[in-house]
Amino acid sequence: MTKLADESASFKSKTIMGLLRGAPDLISHVKQIEDMFQRPNGGEKSRSCPSYVTVPLTVSNLDLDELLPQKGQDVEYDMIIVEIADLEEQLQGLLEELQKQVG
DSSP, X not given: OHHHHHHHTTSSOSHHHHHHHHSOOXXXXXXXXXXXXXXXXXXXXXXXXXXXXXXXXXXXXXBTTSOEEOTTTOHHHHHHHHHHHHHHHHHHHHHHHHHHHHO
């Protein structure tokens, strides 16, 4: 913000410079948020995903324009991912039992 405020010093109106100098420095907050998520890869669709995400991923449902939380950055998200994996494991077991019964 300081750089923008310095650049605006050459403007006729000093209002912009005053606004920019009075704006809080949010760089540390932006960095914290950036660290919480996997960076998108410019809109290209990819099959890569963090290893702890267990939901089956295909090109159609993984678009890295979407934010994917990094492991360990959001405790609640991590707990939900573990819960989903447990439920999928239980469902897979039930499916296998039903397939055996049906033949």
